[in-house]
Amino acid sequence: MTARDAAAHAEDAASLTVPDISLDRLHDAILDIARAYNSTSPPEAHRKAKELLLDAQDKLERTQVPRQREHLYLTAGQAAAMLSAVCFDLGALQPAVQHFRTAALYGQIIEHGPLQAYAHGALAFLAYWSGRPAAALNLVRTAQGFGGLGATARSRLAVIEARTHAHLGDREQAVRAIQDSLAIHHTDRDELHDDIGGEFGFTSERLAMSNATTYLLIGDATGAEEAATRALHLLDERTNGARPMLISSQAATDLARARLLRREHGGACEALEPVFDVPRDWRGAGVLERLAAARAQLTHPDFRTAAQVADLGERIEEFTAGSVSRHLGGSAHLTLDT
Template identity: 60%
Template sequence: MDPDPRTLLQALVRERGWTYSDFLRAYEAAARALAAEDGMSPPSATVAEQTFRRWTSGRTKTLPAKPAPQVLERMFGYGARPLLSPPPEMPLQAAPNHVNALNESEIAMTARDAAAHAGDAAAHSIADMTLEQLHDDVAALARTYNRTSPIEVYIRAKRLLATAQSALEHTRVPRQQAEAYLAAGQSAALLSAISFDLGSLPSAVSLSRTAALYGKVIEHGPLQAYAHGALAFLSFWSGRPSESIRYVSKAQAFGGLGDTALTRLSVIEARAYGHLGNRVAAEEAVRKALEQSTGKRDDLHDDIGGEFAFPSDRVAMSNATTYLLLGDANGAEESAEQALLLLGAQPEGERPLLISTQASVDLARARLLRGELDGVQDALDPAFAVPTEWRGAGTLERMAEVRSGLCHPDFSDSVEARTLGGRIEEYSAAATAHRLGAGTPLAIES
């Protein structure tokens, strides 16, 4: 038996026993009649067979251009929209055992319709090389993130996200769509990180959510975990450390995570507990971060790495901040010095400037926490040498903490403290992130 008609137009064509050729002749005649009634010269209105099949099969999502709607209404007495929509339910007129007659034209049309649909789907694909280049470009940006000017990172990441979104619009191949969604999510994650460094917290939050959604579409655990981890530290930056714990817990539950991903999440968890003043939980999270060693890897944090990675120098730097939140000057100083030692062992051109700067400032904060003004200046000297565009939001927040510490009554008579405080104010005022609106409510990992 014939399958149920997919549009009212298809039902009426079948009822009249029309082939495409019959429909075309009737369509062109109706178009000429309409033109004569309006006193216009006969139009060259016609309908290609592929268009006819699309109209009858229900694959038309919008009304066709004029004069098609008017011609169709004249032919059948129905408006174009109901004609191109599923037919209304009507009682069967034939007996239950009645079999509709088929002719060769109808069978051939069904075959052509199927071929056209398959051809239409095949046409909506892109070259695999395009996606390969996109993934190479995303990986390259992630790996050079800490050695590339923040503004340049932003420009390149924005371009990569646009390229990935364009790829999604031009392919219907499931494999290619998954690859494009992954590239879009990774690009959004990099844009979130750099937006934070440049001082735009709302944009960073929005872009992390975007990355999480792209990861959800393709059920990519590492991307979702990375994005939720970013949302966790953006939450305690915004003064909501309890929300950070919830984000971390959700991130840890995603599948396919390697040691690097879990180490990063433990470090963020420790920072959140530090903001909550929960020393026991914070120190336990620090311990988990340092002891994570199952040997598992994933394709984001490990295989691409770079900004998605979380090497030992970054772990040590972030742990220093956690110890500062807990008021542990010795633990903070030890971790900050370890971070600087690890960073110093790297070739000069490969050291992540944002991380080393924050470690230097945390070292100064640890010494200041003990009330030792001596050595604070030495610890800050590398940070003072950093160009304005590299003074990210995380660095500025840490500098603000040093400035606040220098206002302690113990240093009220110190010319050195006043001079150093003035330098910090000038340093922060000149920073690109400061000009873009970075605030300093809580310490954060950048």
């Protein structure tokens, strides 16, 4: 009976599996979501990522094959990370935090360094957005300690570290981290940031755009204008269909903010003109926060008598009021003002 019971148990366990072709389909799905993220509206990306996460979780309940479970945990973690990115773009910060924590836990289960690093880096980003830069610095240090990271992952974490130091008021360390983000020239790759890429990647224009924001935080108008201009030039080299709207609108807003620091309101209006053409579904939290900071800059006494500035302030308010983020309850934290 013992042998028979053992055989029956083994047969039951062997029956708990899913077709490998289903795993291939899930892998293709995460590739599609990540790589098409910049050309997919946030609401549509949210729907796709949610469906993928539920599918991966369902299949985890149906297989006991270690190889398949590892694959499914990775897919579930990647889908959770995509959901987090969408939640952030829609201004829903608390769900974004929860999903990134879920991604980090899935990464821990299978000891996947790049997924854990990506999630912890994003949690650091959300921490300083929530006014906790000291906690953000601890999270980014943890992220930098995971193994298996390629050059793209390390550049991304250096950018997040730079912004953290800027929020802490440490200008010297912020500039050092910016320089570190630009000085990583080795060709090491990892399967998340490089092989999948897309939203998991960190392109040159995204790096420049992010560093522009850090320069603004430390009050360096020249550095911010140069970095934002570089980001926009890199984006101009792409075809129109491949131009990421979220990144381009943030870079343009940072360019405007740099010019406002110089009291060049005409140049700021010019930089913001394409931003006002961004469709309602694409007005993510990143650009809304930057616009809120620009709106605050417009209250400077030097602009008090400029009619053009008053008109610009009204356009910013109208643009923000019509965003999906605001209709979903997103709130402005003004963590980006200088």
